[in-house]
Amino acid sequence: MKTREGTTPWPADVAARYRAEGLWQGRTLGDAFAEAAHVHADRVALVDDEVSLTYTELHDRVEACAARLIDLGLVPDDRVVVQLPNHWTFVVLTVACLRAGIVPVMALPAHREHELRHLVSASEAVALVTPDILRDFDHLALGRALRASSPTVRHLIVLSDDDDAPDAVSLRALCAPSDDSIRGRALPRPDATDVAVFLLSGGTTGLPKLIARTHDDYLCNIVLTSPPSAVDRDTVYLATLPMGHNFPLACPGILGTLLAGGTVVPLGSPRPERAFAAIERHGVTHTAAVPAVVASWLDHAGAVGFDALGSLRVLQVGGARLADELAERVVRGLPGTLQQVFGMAEGLINVTRLDDPVEVVVGTQGRPVSPLDELRVVDETSGLDVAPGAPGVLLTRGPYTPRGYFDAPETNARSFTPDGYYITGDIVRRRPDGNLVVEGRSKDMINRGGENISAEEVENLAYALAGVRLAAAVAMPHDTLGETVCLFAVLSDGHDLDLGAVRAHFDACGVAAFKRPDHLVTVTELPLTKVGKIDKKALRERLVAERSAEL
Numbered sequence: 332m333k334t335r336e337g338t339t340p341w342p343a344d345v346a347a348r349y350r351a352e353g354l355w356q357g358r359t360l361g362d363a364f365a366e367a368a369h370v371h372a373d374r375v376a377l378v379d380d381e382v383s384l385t386y387t388e389l390h391d392r393v394e395a396c397a398a399r400l401i402d403l404g405l406v407p408d409d410r411v412v413v414q415l416p417n418h419w420t421f422v423v424l425t426v427a428c429l430r431a432g433i434v435p436v437m438a439l440p441a442h443r444e445h446e447l448r449h450l451v452s453a454s455e456a457v458a459l460v461t462p463d464i465l466r467d468f469d470h471l472a473l474g475r476a477l478r479a480s481s482p483t484v485r486h487l488i489v490l491s492d493d494d495d496a497p498d499a500v501s502l503r504a505l506c507a508p509s510d511d512s513i514r515g516r517a518l519p520r521p522d523a524t525d526v527a528v529f530l531l532s533g534g535t536t537g538l539p540k541l542i543a544r545t546h547d548d549y550l551c552n553i554v555l556t557s558p559p560s561a562v563d564r565d566t567v568y569l570a571t572l573p574m575g576h577n578f579p580l581a582c583p584g585i586l587g588t589l590l591a592g593g594t595v596v597p598l599g600s601p602r603p604e605r606a607f608a609a610i611e612r613h614g615v616t617h618t619a620a621v622p623a624v625v626a627s628w629l630d631h632a633g634a635v636g637f638d639a640l641g642s643l644r645v646l647q648v649g650g651a652r653l654a655d656e657l658a659e660r661v662v663r664g665l666p667g668t669l670q671q672v673f674g675m676a677e678g679l680i681n682v683t684r685l686d687d688p689v690e691v692v693v694g695t696q697g698r699p700v701s702p703l704d705e706l707r708v709v710d711e712t713s714g715l716d717v718a719p720g721a722p723g724v725l726l727t728r729g730p731y732t733p734r735g736y737f738d739a740p741e742t743n744a745r746s747f748t749p750d751g752y753y754i755t756g757d758i759v760r761r762r763p764d765g766n767l768v769v770e771g772r773s774k775d776m777i778n779r780g781g782e783n784i785s786a787e788e789v790e791n792l793a794y795a796l797a798g799v800r801l802a803a804a805v806a807m808p809h810d811t812l813g814e815t816v817c818l819f820a821v822l823s824d825g826h827d828l829d830l831g832a833v834r835a836h837f838d839a840c841g842v843a844a845f846k847r848p849d850h851l852v853t854v855t856e857l858p859l860t861k862v863g864k865i866d867k868k869a870l871r872e873r874l875v876a877e878r879s880a881e882l
């Protein structure tokens with residue numbers, strides 16, 4: 332299938348307006364990078380423990396990588412599932428794909444067979460890019476198994492220290508400087524309206540949905556998020572969140588930094604010891620984190636002081652609600668300015684501005700980055716707009732919010748209104764100054780330290796366990812992660828179950844480890860709503876009540 336066939340276009344008059352307003356520039360991300368590389372030629376674009384590349388050098392490797400992908404037989408619009416740790420090769424490969432019109436599908440390092448198999452098949456990927464072994468997990472073996480069983484995957488591309496996998500293509504070799512055989516080769520040129528990248532949704536109903544982002548809309552996303560974070564040629568951006576996630580990739584993140592002439596520093600772990608060392612060593616000015624990571628940085632700074640962070644100018648925090656108390660500690664303690672970011676791979680990005688009063692920065696999740704972002708806050712049941720300032724479900728559409736998930740008509744009927752608003756499932760309050768406060772969620776998800784987990788997916792996996800008659804996964808409040816996964820289960824007579832067995836079962840199913848239940852509560856019955864559905868609200872309230880009883 333061509334990617335275009337699975338996407339829901341913006342209505343022609345709306346698209347024309349975005350073009351007329353200059354939000355859609357008719358430029359591809361690859362061309363935008365090539366222009367930046369020309370302007371910032373000798374400045375350092377990408378640096379880590381292994382390489383330090385100027386814009387000219389990075390551009391050369393990008394062009395070479397694109398040519399080598401074409402030599403492998405890949406053609407524009409081919410999909411490539413990319414599962415890489417934060418590493419310089421991710422940047423070269425991603426920009427090379429953007430340049431040649433090959434579409435990366437951004438998997439996360441935590442994904443396992445269950446998720447990758449789905450991504451490969453939903454995107455009809457022709458290639459899979461993985462590390463060989465990462466954190467004791469053999470990605471190469473899994474890659475081989477996926478290739479063997481997939482009708483579409485032809486190539487396995489592997490990031491490895493020792494290139495001893497004869498049946499796989501070496502990612503390092505793909506990302507090497509150009510040589511005479513490929514230098515100056517003409518490459519295909521995608522159109523700005525083509526799909527540039529597939530991001531993943533948190534997935535309310537099971538496995539992640541694919542979100543097709545066009546060059547026009549994703550460049551718009553980057554261009555709009557850059558000024559509010561003051562990203563410019565002096566920016567040194569540390570990427571510790573998984574680089575294929577929308578937040579570090581393009582809000583403004585890696586791509587925003589590269590288009591501005593700044594320096595990107597990939598780092599494989601957000602652990603405070605490593606992050607602090609990288610910030611000090613590279614003079615990092617900007618970074619993005621989820622609240623749980625920020626909490627660990629604050630704790631670490633409590634022990635070693637804030638000296639290593641002296642260069643930090645902007646700390647973006649998002650992915651999950653930052654508790655006001657934690658926000659205050661950041662504002663008081665950390666050098667630089669806190670920026671709250673309430674964003675989503677589906678589009679809409681809200682940010683607090685760097686010159687906002689402390690009360691806004693601490694107590695809100697910011698406001699949209701574009702005046703053409705349309706927002707409605709509606710009553711969950713009636714779908715009508717709530718009174719100004721009252722909480723309701725956030726709906727949105729705009730120049731960088733696609734009108735549907737890729738090739739998913741049924742989900743789209745549930746997740747989008749007929750007039751094209753994305754139903755975020757987030758419960759927000761809009762203050763008179765336009766800033767949003769995220770109050771909760773109507774979608775059945777658990778946000779575990781910024782990882783969005785579908786309750787339904789956890790329940791489906793639980794039902795495969797012998798003896799589970801009824802299962803309900805709900806969020807359990809947690810101090811640093813915000814929420815963890817609590818599984819309530821009603822067992823059939825004569826059956827027993829403990830948490831260890833549940834977690835072992837999830838591992839055996841090959842699902843990402845963050846989806847494993849953290850708690851198991853076996854019960855004889857589950858509360859039901861009036862229409863007979865499992866009453867998750869009651870279960871959540873029970874967990875909250877039990878927690879406060881413990882305190």
Ligand code: J2J
Nearest residue numbers: 577578582649650651652672673674675676696757769
């Ligand atoms: C509360 N909930 C939040 C916040 C996201 C920037 C930042 C984050 C994401 C992201 C992103 C939140 N407070 N500050 O793509 O570009 C929850 C909401 C939202 C969902 C989206 C970006 N920031 N959330 O987290 O697609 O529930 O994107 O709908 O992974 O995370 O998740 P995701």
